Amino acid sequence: MEGKHAMERNQGMKGVPVAFFLKSLLFSYILTGALLALLAFLLYRFGLGERVVSIAIIAIYVVATFFSGFVAGKRMESRRFFWGLLMGSAYFLVLAVVSLAVGKGDVQVGKSFFTTLALCAGGGMLGGMLS
Template sequence: MKSKNVIGFFSVLMGMLVISALILAVVSAFMLNGHMNFGFVGGGVIAAYVISSMVGGFCIGQIKGKQKFLWGALMGAGYFLVLLLVGNVVYHQGPAMNFQTVSSGIICVVSGMIGGMLAPADQEKS
């Protein structure tokens, strides 16, 4: 049973990363074609965090059926940790705990929690 939970968690996490990549590709295309400013790019990155975390929280909430807000928050935290680790590997630096990093983590966790709470309740799993 636990291996099924782990596989489900990582499947949703991979889906979240694909959604983020798609959103960032759209933002990149708009920036390339429209000569957008940095505010647009920052908004696109935050939108990728919010949408991906909400979708992940919603999916894991549907899978689990109970304690959906907690599972959604864990999904958002897992998503943020993957982004943090990949960023550290790419830039060959340790984690920089500044305001932007902390606020990004909070955005991911809260968005995942909201997505989990929006998932429909399954009466059989409760």
């Protein structure tokens, strides 16, 4: 019982609510999956070009990180931009780790790697600022 009271006190403090952070991150990946499924349907139905699909994937990353940053900013009452930036960066980190784990290990860190990092972090930060 004492552990429950200690947890309630910790949530009242300005600490990081890890469970909320993970739930928000999970939901942003569920949103990503749903939007990618919609994109796959549109690709199948209309035969979208490679350039359109690439732009749509970037937009999906930004929308998902914007949402997670917005929710984090609403929950945390100060430094909202920071919490949004943190959510966007965590989203990218998980994305990069999964890509490395699924790939054959010969992933090149190039321009698109840093561009995707900037878009994810920026999307989350914008969401936090507008919350």
